Amino acid sequence: MSLTEEELTMQITGDSSRTDSGDDVAEDVAEQSVLAPELKRLSRQTGEGSQELRPLQEIVIAGGPWPELEGDGQTMIINMGPQHPSTHGVLRMMMELDGETVVRAKPVIGYLHTGMEKTGEELTYVQGATNVTRMDYVSPLSNELVFATAVEQLLDVEVPERAIWMRMMLVELNRISSHLLFQATNGMDMGAVNMMLYGWREREEVLRVLEIITGLRMNHNFIRPGGLAADLPDGWQEAVLGVCKQVEAGIADYDKLLTENPIWQSRTVGVGVITTEQCMALSITGPVLRSTGFPWDLRKTQPYLAYDQVDFDVIYTDNGDCYDRYRIRLFEVLESVKIVRQCVAKMPGGDYRVQDKKITPPPRARIDESMEALIHHFKLFTEGFRVPPGETYARIESPRGEIGCYLVSDGTGKPVRMHVRGPSFYNLQAISPMMEGRMVADAVAIISTCDPIMGEVDR
Amino acid sequence: MTEAAYAYTTPTDALVAKFAGSVAIESHGQSVVHVDKSSLADVVEYLRVSEEFTMCLDVTAVDHLQDVERPQIDGIKRERFEVVVNLISHPRNIRIRLITQVPESDPSVPTLTSSFSGTSFPEREVYDMFGITFEGHPDLTRILMPDEWVGHPLRKDDAPARVPVTFKGDPGPR
Numbered sequence: 139m140s141l142t143e144e145e146l147t148m149q150i151t152g153d154s155s156r157t158d159s160g161d162d163v164a165e166d167v168a169e170q171s172v173l174a175p176e177l178k179r180l181s182r183q184t185g186e187g188s189q190e191l192r193p194l195q196e197i198v199i200a201g202g203p204w205p206e207l208e209g210d211g212q213t214m215i216i217n218m219g220p221q222h223p224s225t226h227g228v229l230r231m232m233m234e235l236d237g238e239t240v241v242r243a244k245p246v247i248g249y250l251h252t253g254m255e256k257t258g259e260e261l262t263y264v265q266g267a268t269n270v271t272r273m274d275y276v277s278p279l280s281n282e283l284v285f286a287t288a289v290e291q292l293l294d295v296e297v298p299e300r301a302i303w304m305r306m307m308l309v310e311l312n313r314i315s316s317h318l319l320f321q322a323t324n325g326m327d328m329g330a331v332n333m334m335l336y337g338w339r340e341r342e343e344v345l346r347v348l349e350i351i352t353g354l355r356m357n358h359n360f361i362r363p364g365g366l367a368a369d370l371p372d373g374w375q376e377a378v379l380g381v382c383k384q385v386e387a388g389i390a391d392y393d394k395l396l397t398e399n400p401i402w403q404s405r406t407v408g409v410g411v412i413t414t415e416q417c418m419a420l421s422i423t424g425p426v427l428r429s430t431g432f433p434w435d436l437r438k439t440q441p442y443l444a445y446d447q448v449d450f451d452v453i454y455t456d457n458g459d460c461y462d463r464y465r466i467r468l469f470e471v472l473e474s475v476k477i478v479r480q481c482v483a484k485m486p487g488g489d490y491r492v493q494d495k496k497i498t499p500p501p502r503a504r505i506d507e508s509m510e511a512l513i514h515h516f517k518l519f520t521e522g523f524r525v526p527p528g529e530t531y532a533r534i535e536s537p538r539g540e541i542g543c544y545l546v547s548d549g550t551g552k553p554v555r556m557h558v559r560g561p562s563f564y565n566l567q568a569i570s571p572m573m574e575g576r577m578v579a580d581a582v583a584i585i586s587t588c589d590p591i592m593g594e595v596d597r
Numbered sequence: 598m599t600e601a602a603y604a605y606t607t608p609t610d611a612l613v614a615k616f617a618g619s620v621a622i623e624s625h626g627q628s629v630v631h632v633d634k635s636s637l638a639d640v641v642e643y644l645r646v647s648e649e650f651t652m653c654l655d656v657t658a659v660d661h662l663q664d665v666e667r668p669q670i671d672g673i674k675r676e677r678f679e680v681v682v683n684l685i686s687h688p689r690n691i692r693i694r695l696i697t698q699v700p701e702s703d704p705s706v707p708t709l710t711s712s713f714s715g716t717s718f719p720e721r722e723v724y725d726m727f728g729i730t731f732e733g734h735p736d737l738t739r740i741l742m743p744d745e746w747v748g749h750p751l752r753k754d755d756a757p758a759r760v761p762v763t764f765k766g767d768p769g770p771r
Contacts (some may be wrong), residue, residue: 248739527667548664550666557657559654563718597741
């Protein structure tokens with residue numbers, strides 16, 4: 139196309155002499171006596187020129203049609219995001235398109251970077267949990283658990299049995315709520331808007347149970363180094379078992395709604411395929427890796443907490459496409475429900491935090507009667523505790539994959555380095571190989587089933 | 598593959614025997630090998646090819662500028678920066694951590710992207726946050742901070758919030 143914008147304008151307006159700006163032309167028109175008296179009256183009344191009376195043919199359509207691609211490798215680069223409803227936060231995808239086909243795709247991140255790893259170096263180990271819980275804000279308890287595990291490894295303390303089972307139950311409840319959020323947003327991204335309501339409905343029930351136990355819906359700061367912040371409240375069994383039933387009913391609904399749905403299948407089956415070898419090379423973990431036929435779940439293969447004492451299955455599928463990633467997350471919820479039920483049945487008694495005066499604050503009742511307890515409490519929350527020098531890497535299976543915490547201490551009350559290996563950060567690298575060669579409409583499905591949480595990616 | 602197929606009983610033994618300057622230690626039950634900066638890429642490639650380490654989980658760095666107490670390890674000269682690489686072997690179900698000392702005067706290490714292309718993002722993050730360059734990286738640009746940012750935020754001498762804030766109506770110093 140060799141036409142300039144001006145020439146295009148002329149063609150559309152059909153008048154090659156009209157090159158003045160709109161206002162001038164309008165004033166000229168108003169002054170001409172050939173106009174109807176009604177129009178003249180209105181133009182005098184407004185006093186701002188005759189903007190309401192501008193003749194129709196003056197509306198300028200700028201731009202014109204896109205230049206035609208010759209098919210000789212002419213491509214176009216477009217940005218999807220960072221402000222896009224289906225990019226799960228502020229992810230920006232740079233996509234090079236040939237027609238509707240994605241030739242190259244590159245995730246551009248950093249729009250939610252808030253320097254949490256730097257902040258972690260400024261906070262004591264007691265305060266650190268409040269920081270890490272805000273990284274992956276959809277599964278905050280996983281972050282707290284991995285941080286607390288790393289601190290406990292450096293301190294060389296073992297938490298009591300009840301704390302282990304409480305942690306396991308909370309993390310599994312959190313996995314349920316995280317996967318339910320995935321079902322909701324994934325459904326909406328693909329156009330199944332009612333899934334947004336259903337997924338949110340069940341997730342809200344799970345968050346309500348977490349609120350009963352921890353006091354907050356999100357960003358709980360409940361799993362702390364040395365144990366947990368509080369014991370389970372009265373009536374927790376009924377609440378937890380009740381929500382298990384609700385979640386199972388919800389999953390049955392989603393299954394009925396989507397799994398055999400031909401529209402759903404045509405949007406997801408065979409879309410965004412990734413192989414096990416690609417996952418290995420690109421450090422991809424979690425449901426994306428399991429969807430390629432590789433049953434790797436740290437809860438089974440390298441058990442932590444008490445996962446070796448509960449009965450559950452690792453869900454995996456063989457195709458590595460969007461449909462499989464959807465199915466894995468759907469059925470992982472049922473496995474988590476199984477684990478939660480066993481936690482309720484087997485919950486041991488005893489203490490919910492380690493009785494080490496260096497780490498654990500004194501009980502609330504002691505503070506009222508003992509000056510030493512008050513001082514001890516004050517010291518613990520202002521200065522924190524000292525951690526012996528060393529370095530460690532703790533890892534657990536978060537809903538998105540392996541979340542790790544690399545912690546380095548120099549013997550003071552604050553870590554030298556607090557690095558969190560966010561699984562979403564690595565899983566984002568899978569988007570490029572999944573997307574390349576696919577249609578641009580599949581991009582939404584691919585981003586959605588990778589389930590990235592930008593708070594964890596950018597930290 | 599059975600254990601007998603490997604030339605050494607553990608990968609740490611193999612690294613200590615094969616690569617000069619490697620020191621194996623144990624940190625909280627995890628096997629850690631301090632390797633020389635020049636052999637880092639070779640060590641990772643050896644682990645991938647010969648010891649079935651299938652995934653590089655993490656690449657990160659530590660700035661030890663202001664450490665109050667830093668344990669000494671025999672045979673290792675401690676430098677300001679450390680680059681830390683976490684690897685996992687899925688068939689053998691073991692992990693290993695490699696730590697390399699990187700001096701302040703020459704903050705660069707060879708890239709690992711030729712062995713594991715997934716280290717592209719974390720290496721860019723380490724470059725962005727610490728200013729440690731990875732030689733041979735295909736696209737070593739800032740990843741989290743804006744492209745025009747000056748400095749590397751996770752260095753200990755890069756103070757947070759050092760950008761001066763101007764308050765509206767500030768009367769200035771009295």
